[in-house]
Amino acid sequence: MSRRWRRVLLTAAAVLAVAATASAVAVHRMTTGRLDHGTVFTQTSGDLAVRPGQLFSIEVSAYRGAGDNWTLSAPAPDQAGVQAAGDEYVDNLGLTDLIGFGATGGLGTGGRYYFTFRAQSPGHTSITMHVAYRDELGGAFPGGPDQTRRQFTIDVR
Numbered sequence: 380m381s382r383r384w385r386r387v388l389l390t391a392a393a394v395l396a397v398a399a400t401a402s403a404v405a406v407h408r409m410t411t412g413r414l415d416h417g418t419v420f421t422q423t424s425g426d427l428a429v430r431p432g433q434l435f436s437i438e439v440s441a442y443r444g445a446g447d448n449w450t451l452s453a454p455a456p457d458q459a460g461v462q463a464a465g466d467e468y469v470d471n472l473g474l475t476d477l478i479g480f481g482a483t484g485g486l487g488t489g490g491r492y493y494f495t496f497r498a499q500s501p502g503h504t505s506i507t508m509h510v511a512y513r514d515e516l517g518g519a520f521p522g523g524p525d526q527t528r529r530q531f532t533i534d535v536r
Contacts, residue, residue: 414465416493420531428534429498434464436496437531439508442489443468449492452507452528460504460535461496468492498535506531 417434441447470490509528
């Protein structure tokens with residue numbers, strides 16, 4: 380094999396390696412979000428124990444394309460116990476999303492909401508979140524969340 384072909388092959392391999400790395404970074408950013416979520420509790424958690432100053436998040440699965448827009452419900456958590464530090468929706472990235480929205484007959488792979496808080500003083504408080512759209516429709520239905528309201532008790536120790 381001539382030197383010219385070796386250079387062409389090495390250049391092509393380098394370009395492919397850079398493209399693969401850039402793609403991996405892009406997928407990582409799309410599926411992890413921009414906020415620091417701290418300790419992540421899943422949607423099935425009910426009673427959560429945290430330390431003062433600890434950053435933590437409650438993760439809730441959702442299909443925003445189907446109207447699953449989770450929000451915090453009133454009353455807001457006691458600010459002496461926990462303070463909201465932000466929230467964000469992070470898409471899952473799956474085969475349906477790569478092929479195209481609905482191309483395989485589904486609504487994509489959905490994503491996750493992260494509601495992030497910082498624990499303050501020792502004590503108890505509660506955090507309630509809900510999907511207003513589903514509440515208006517009379518509750519859960521196939522393809523949606525199994526609950527339209529979730530409540531978490533936070534114990535800051």
